[in-house]
Amino acid sequence: MVTLIGYFPVYYLQALDMIKDLKESFNQLLDDLDWMDKHTKEVAKEKNNFISPKIGYPEQVMNDTYLNERYVNLTYHRDKYFENHLEDRRQSFNKNMRELRLPYDKKKWEGTPSTVNAFYSPVKNQIMFPAGILQPPFFSMTYPKSLNYGGIGVVIGHEITHGFDDKGERS
Structure with a gap:
């Protein structure tokens, strides 16, 4: 659950919804795996559910x-x-x-809002999408959902999976 306080750019809620959708899809994909035992799937879902997003820029700016x-x-x-x-x-x-x-x-918040990249922090179990990447060609409020999921959605999914590679092991 994310509590919104103060001013947020217009793209914030749309990006937050996309992250929520992709985290849910990740959990559904875990259910379909036959090589992972039930306990490991539950631990992976728990970690995925606790990934926190940083979107755009910190309020201090x-x-x-x-x-x-x-x-x-x-x-x-x-x-x-x-x-x-x-x-x-x-x-x-x-x-x-x-x-x-x-x-x-x-x-x-680590990094600068102008960065055209995205990040996963294993220490914080956090994904970060600076304002710099939340613009065309990756994302636009005027794009249909399909283009946004094909652009920034791929990046979101990529960052989520870093939580489960050899650099993002559970802390």
Whole structure:
């Protein structure tokens, strides 16, 4: 069950429905396997049911206060690419050091919204679809369902199966 709080882009609910449909289909496919015992099927279904989706971007990107605090000490210079890169690395290192002894946040969004890719995290048992991949040719609110399932649906199914390959074993 996913609780929606705050603003979500228009594609969010459609993508969430597709993920729900494909997780249900995965469970049905498990039922048809003759090489897997009943207990293993139940454990696989349980893991599949607990895969959590991240869609689009984190809520913080719409929060000016958060963004201003996050980048308060970051200064870019138009003509200093290398120095800007070093500043990024320094800020990233300092942020990682501040978070080193903090409890691990399984809800934290990893990566950038502009990424045209999708990911499975075995540590979080999470699939992530940044806004960058939720656009043509993979997905569009104006496409018929068949095109969306053929485009981003294949990607969703691919990410779900990573939870069951040798890199996504049950944790």
